[in-house]
Amino acid sequence: MKANCWMGRNSVEIREVPDPRILNDRDAIVKVTSTSICGSDLHLYNGYVPTMRRGDVLGHEFMGEVVEVGPAVDNLRAGDRVVVPFPIACGNCSACAHGMYSVCENSNPNALIAEKIMGHSPAGIYGYSHMLGGYAGGQAQYVRVPFADVGPLKVDDDLPDEKLLFLSDILPTGFMGAELCEIRPGDVIAVWGAGPVGQFAIASAYLLGAERVIAIDRYPYRLRMARDKAGAEILNYEQTDVLDALRELTAGRGPDACIDAVGSEAHHSVGPLNAYDRVKQATRLETDRPHALREAILACRSGGIVSVIGAYLGFIDKFPMGTVMNRSLTIRSGQCHVQRYLRPLYERIRKGDIDPSFVVTHRMSLDEAPRGFELHKHKREELTKVVLRP
Known part of the structure; x- marks a missing residue:
């Protein structure tokens, strides 16, 4: 065959x-x-x-x-x-x-x-x-x-x-990513990555009762799909500061939950940090480029949930554990x-x-x-x- x-x-x-x-x-x-x-x-x-x-x-x-x-x-x-x-x-x-x-x-x-x-x-x-x-x-x-x-x-x-x-x-994966957020009526959910899993996470968040979903990506055609097909508000991270934009869109609190639908090969528009992760990954000093995960943790409101459904392979660097602990964040994940x-x-x-x-x-x-x-x-x-x- x-x-x-x-x-x-x-x-x-x-x-x-x-x-x-x-x-x-x-x-x-x-x-x-x-x-x-x-x-x-x-x-x-x-x-x-x-x-x-x-x-x-x-x-x-x-x-x-x-x-x-x-x-x-x-x-x-x-x-x-x-x-x-x-x-x-x-x-x-x-x-x-x-x-x-x-x-x-x-x-x-x-x-x-x-x-x-x-x-x-x-x-x-x-x-x-x-x-x-x-x-x-x-x-x-x-x-x-x-x-x-x-x-x-x-x-x-x-x-x-x-x-x-x-x-x-990918449909169950996106749905589970939204389910892990424990969505309540009125919640605002942010989704990093508008690929297929991200699209289904957006749609699933609405199915589970989210009031607003914000999609973060850099490809205009994926952001258009997230807006026109899945119903999300959109942010192009190459054109705006994501953390500032999310604070402005949520009256300073941050999203109630954040979904990382990117995983191990995340891209960053800021040159030095993107180059740092690429060099570390290429030399096998870290297996994953975790920029989307770092940003989701920093963006999430205090006491919120970070749902990780993007595929990670092993080890990451510069993980903001102080943010997780001091702001009472919950990280939930899984294949x-x-x-x-x-x-x-x-x-x-x-x-x-x-x-x-x-x-x-x-x-x-x-x-x-x-x-x-x-x-x-x-x-x-x-x-x-x-x-x-x-």
Whole structure:
């Protein structure tokens, strides 16, 4: 079968790889009908995630049709249409019992590698390094889905893939980012990053009762989408001082909660600090450029919540812990526990509360994935989200 494979820093190729097969009784094989390139895939592409190997199949956002199931899978059968969540979860461990599927204790066969970096291991993730399981990803024609009796959501045939595909990751991630803010009526929420996750965090904040949402980014086309499609007020951080602007927009208090939807490769318009983070990251003296997180912490009102859903990889520098402690801030974060949100968000899509397809700007064949990565990396052709069709 064809698959999009990581071949080294800034290099992916469409290659012929072996078809997946059932390895365990709880496996399923899914024929992929739609997949996509996630912003966090760029961390792999840019060479910042360790334990990648040449030829690894990428992709953790996908959906498709079940073609085969293992003997222990009794909730799915061949022909079912499913959306597959990106964290792989067993459904039986203590973490899964508490709905914390992205930190499943049993799904990462390479847990010892992750423990050396993170202290404890999170769940396995499709197409996201051997540190997180070494699982083949979904930018392919077929995928092996472990624990298929727990993960995939069976969906009806009357909605197109583009309305459902993002249940696999970015819609639940944006929703969880807003949910972590404990939004109350009248709250003002600020969102750093107007990429797809940020767009869904904005929309979700309104669904959960926010009165105002302010989006911070530097790309005019993403800010237009945040304003016109998601309903946010917008700030271009290359044209204004964000901290001053947020104080002015909130009568001096700051936002009630701040969402970091940027993560490890944040950009800063101020030359010295941006250069500092880039040099530290390039020389591996820090793994992440945390400017958006620093700014969100400084901007948040005293006693507020900083929700971190942008993907971070390891270690950061110049973290304003004094601000967190002295101003009674709460930091809440996590890879999304997607399985927890699949059914409720699916029902919201069916009811018309949200149509996630508004973020799709490009549609390509799987063969065009290398071009999609280049467009995504360099923000060309106003690409916000690309859907790939194997």
